[in-house]
Amino acid sequence: xxxxxxxxxxxxxxxxxxxYLQWLLNAWAWTLLVSICAWIIALILxxxxxxxxxxxxxxxxxxxxxxxxxxxxIPLIIQIFIWYHVIPSLFITLRHVPSFILVVVALGxxxxxxxxxxxxxxxxxxxxxQRQAAMALGFSNFQTYRYILLPLAFRIxxxxxxxxxxxxxxxxxxxxxxxxSELTMFALQAGEETSRNIEIFLAxxxxxxxxxxxxxxxxxxxxxxxxxxxxxxxxx
Amino acid sequence: MIQIxxxxxxxxxxxxLNNCSTVINKGEVVVxxxxxxxxKSTLIKTVNALEDFQQxxxxxxxxxxxxxxxxxxxxxxxxxxxxxxxxxxxxxxxxENLVLAQIKVLKRQKTEALERGLKMLNxxxxxxxxxxxxGQLSGGQQQRVAIARALCMDxxxxxxxxxxxxLDPEMVGEVLDVIVSLAxxxxxxxxxxxxxxxxxxxxxxxxxxDHGAIIEDLKSADFFGNNKKISPRAxxxxxxxIQH
Ligand SMILES: Nc1ncnc2c1ncn2[C@@H]1O[C@H](COP(=O)(O)OP(=O)(O)OP(=O)(O)O)[C@@H](O)[C@H]1O
Ligand SMILES: [Mg+2]
Numbered sequence: 001x002x003x004x005x006x007x008x009x010x011x012x013x014x015x016x017x018x019x020y021l022q023w024l025l026n027a028w029a030w031t032l033l034v035s036i037c038a039w040i041i042a043l044i045l046x047x048x049x050x051x052x053x054x055x056x057x058x059x060x061x062x063x064x065x066x067x068x069x070x071x072x073x074i075p076l077i078i079q080i081f082i083w084y085h086v087i088p089s090l091f092i093t094l095r096h097v098p099s100f101i102l103v104v105v106a107l108g109x110x111x112x113x114x115x116x117x118x119x120x121x122x123x124x125x126x127x128x129x130q131r132q133a134a135m136a137l138g139f140s141n142f143q144t145y146r147y148i149l150l151p152l153a154f155r156i157x158x159x160x161x162x163x164x165x166x167x168x169x170x171x172x173x174x175x176x177x178x179x180x181s182e183l184t185m186f187a188l189q190a191g192e193e194t195s196r197n198i199e200i201f202l203a204x205x206x207x208x209x210x211x212x213x214x215x216x217x218x219x220x221x222x223x224x225x226x227x228x229x230x231x232x233x234x235x236x
Numbered sequence: 237m238i239q240i241x242x243x244x245x246x247x248x249x250x251x252x253l254n255n256c257s258t259v260i261n262k263g264e265v266v267v268x269x270x271x272x273x274x275x276k277s278t279l280i281k282t283v284n285a286l287e288d289f290q291q292x293x294x295x296x297x298x299x300x301x302x303x304x305x306x307x308x309x310x311x312x313x314x315x316x317x318x319x320x321x322x323x324x325x326x327x328x329x330x331x332e333n334l335v336l337a338q339i340k341v342l343k344r345q346k347t348e349a350l351e352r353g354l355k356m357l358n359x360x361x362x363x364x365x366x367x368x369x370x371g372q373l374s375g376g377q378q379q380r381v382a383i384a385r386a387l388c389m390d391x392x393x394x395x396x397x398x399x400x401x402x403l404d405p406e407m408v409g410e411v412l413d414v415i416v417s418l419a420x421x422x423x424x425x426x427x428x429x430x431x432x433x434x435x436x437x438x439x440x441x442x443x444x445x446d447h448g449a450i451i452e453d454l455k456s457a458d459f460f461g462n463n464k465k466i467s468p469r470a471x472x473x474x475x476x477x478i479q480h
Contacts, residue, residue, distance in 0.1 A: 127321070127323070129319050130323055130325070132286055133317075133319060133324075133325075134325075135286060136284055136286060136316075136317035137313065137336075137386075138309045138312045138337060138341040138389070139337065139340065143341075147325075147336060151327050152325075152327055228369060229371065229372060230369040230371025230372035230373075231369075231371045
């Protein structure tokens with residue numbers, strides 16, 4: 001077996017003053033950075049658009065729906081190419097924006113559409129009486145969302161939100177297409193340079209797996225923390 | 237205190253309220269009854285503007301609801317409402333349920349709000365449950381907390397929408413007792429209910445609705461008396477629910 005797996009490869013110099021291990025870790029950091037930045041954008045926009053889609057104002061709801069449909073229905077890789085190739089040729093000032101930023105924006109907007117869908121569904125799944133009870137006590141619309149509807153909806157959508165967060169890490173792999181040197185880029189290039197595809201891809205896969213597993217664990221911890229006593233699954 | 241003047245409401249072509257008019261005076265207890273779908277819930281929800289209407293006007297404590305730009309949250313904060321399904325906030329414990337609106341809407345201090353909340357909780361006989369969550373209480377207990385929550389806001393009137401119809405029979409009494417004691421203290425109330433024994437006991441007046449219209453608006457004694465003052469439609473309704 002020792003000839004089949006050659007892990008020494010990771011301590012070899014790449015020729016650019018670092019080992020393959022250093023490159024791998026560096027690539028992992030880029031993957032995480034892209035994912036985290038995109039996730040922040042996705043969460044802020046997704047929650048806002050999701051809320052907007054549950055308001056009474058027809059026009060605002062239309063805008064929110066349009067947002068969701070546009071970013072949800074175009075393949076992610078196409079969206080990234082649009083941000084990379086099309087938009088800079090339309091707006092000259094965007095020509096020097098680093099591809100890291102473009103990828104973060106593209107992935108963030110793509111995911112925001114999906115999160116908005118979950119937020120909307122979460123809010124709409126709440127009993128209608130909760131909103132009425134809050135209004136009847138004199139809460140403003142904002143307060144009704146802030147103190148009642150969102151805390152309840154958040155608990156409901158935590159599981160789908162988790163898979164969305166895991167998706168964002170996996171989807172960040174498309175960043176290689178616009179030359180961000182993240183994990184997938186590493187796997188392709190290092191695999192080719194060293195001809196040790198098995199080790200390189202195993203290591204890469206492992207890091208994706210560890211990252212998403214961490215998100216999953218974190219979310220399960222959060223789920224236990226926010227469980228409501230006296231409800232299904234909560235303490236008695 | 238509350239004037240409902242020729243109020244009509246439509247959902248598209250379907251008329252839910254048909255030219256409803258009545259007056260509720262301070263200290264009066266008015267029971268609203270009628271068949272399912274007759275518009276009872278809709279009528280009482282127009283009083284705190286949870287439902288809008290297209291014609292007529294409602295005047296609550298001198299404020300006309302048909303005006304534009306009135307401060308609805310402020311008005312609603314003074315009109316207590318109790319729902320069929322309790323609608324306590326499940327993610328907040330009982331104390332938090334009682335104080336949240338006092339703090340956020342009435343801008344009371346935390347300690348003052350809590351003091352008021354516990355006083356009302358004591359009033360409905362549930363002081364020992366202040367740290368529990370709604371899901372840990374029985375239906376009857378939840379409804380009593382919901383009443384306490386409304387009372388915390390010092391309402392000028394209380395609206396009840398079938399407060400006991402989601403309860404198991406053995407819990408109906410404990411909730412009605414609370415409402416009866418409120419009535420005895422002189423609280424102004426509008427109560428949609430099918431509990432006719434209770435209605436007879438506490439109400440000053442009974443409103444009978446059918447197809448969105450107020451068919452009867454009578455003194456309780458006249459409504460329940462044997463003197464054929466009420467319409468055949470209401471008689472038929474009464475005989476039906478008394479059989480059950
Ligand atoms: N959002 C809505 N859109 C269309 N019709 C509605 C809507 N809400 C209520 N209705 C209709 O309005 C009518 C009156 O409803 P309401 O809830 O006021 O009746 P109710 O007297 O309270 O009945 P119940 O005893 O069943 O509670 C019903 O026929 C109902 O179907
Ligand atoms: Mg009703």
